[in-house]
Amino acid sequence: MYDVREWRHAFKLDPNKEISDEKLEKICESGTDAVIIGGTDDVSLENVLNLMARVRRYAVPCVLEISNLEMITPGFDLYLIPTLLNSPDAKWIIGLHHEAVKEYGGFLNWDEVLVEGYCILNEDCKAAKMTGANTALTPDDVQAYAMIAEEMFHLPIFYLEYSGKYGGPEMAAHVKNVLKNSKLFYGGGIQNLEQAKEVAAIADVIVVGNAIYEHFEEALKTVKIKSSVR
Numbered sequence: 605m606y607d608v609r610e611w612r613h614a615f616k617l618d619p620n621k622e623i624s625d626e627k628l629e630k631i632c633e634s635g636t637d638a639v640i641i642g643g644t645d646d647v648s649l650e651n652v653l654n655l656m657a658r659v660r661r662y663a664v665p666c667v668l669e670i671s672n673l674e675m676i677t678p679g680f681d682l683y684l685i686p687t688l689l690n691s692p693d694a695k696w697i698i699g700l701h702h703e704a705v706k707e708y709g710g711f712l713n714w715d716e717v718l719v720e721g722y723c724i725l726n727e728d729c730k731a732a733k734m735t736g737a738n739t740a741l742t743p744d745d746v747q748a749y750a751m752i753a754e755e756m757f758h759l760p761i762f763y764l765e766y767s768g769k770y771g772g773p774e775m776a777a778h779v780k781n782v783l784k785n786s787k788l789f790y791g792g793g794i795q796n797l798e799q800a801k802e803v804a805a806i807a808d809v810i811v812v813g814n815a816i817y818e819h820f821e822e823a824l825k826t827v828k829i830k831s832s833v834r
């Protein structure tokens with residue numbers, strides 16, 4: 605299923621982290637809507653290709669979230685491209701995108717590309733440090749970014765990113781109020797089914813990353829939100 609509008613749950617795998625074949629099989633066969641391959645720093649093409657080949661053994665959609673130019677490669681079902689709305693540095697909003705499109709724009713199948721309006725809210729996460737994201741935001745600030753994604757840029761995805769920290773449902777609820785067409789992705793610190801249910805009650809899609817490497821069995825159970833009614 606490559607239509608993100610139908611998604612409820614995704615696992616995000618870091619190409620720089622080890623995962624056994626046995627665990628990878630459980631992730632890919634879990635019933636999740638997609639496996640996203642993505643990471644913040646030092647993501648090499650070699651690691652991306654290696655993980656892609658392993659995920660490709662299964663039927664689950666295999667998606668690349670692009671965080672640097674080096675990791676771009678054909679072979680994925682879908683490409684997610686973040687634009688960091690709360691960055692003071694144009695590089696993370698449009699700069700790298702310009703470089704990438706200049707180099708690869710002619711070869712891309714644009715039907716396989718979706719832009720995510722990112723808003724990073726955990727000041728301690730690697731992505732916030734790397735990009736200098738302005739995380740000191742009120743709920744109304746964040747809501748305004750969501751409105752920009754929805755009404756001005758018509759982005760298919762608004763991504764509330766708390767990577768490494770559980771943000772809870774309140775901010776998601778505030779943001780969800782202004783989203784009609786843009787899908788709300790929530791990612792960050794989901795460790796168990798209870799937290800997954802709490803944010804999945806608001807967000808369209810929840811993304812589970814670190815927990816795969818820290819509490820595997822609990823992470824796996826988060827897929828159960830797919831059978832709960834919102």
Ligand code: 1GP
Nearest residue numbers: 767768791792793813814
């Ligand atoms: C990271 O939003 C994802 O980009 C998931 O966050 O790793 O904290 O689950 P965690």
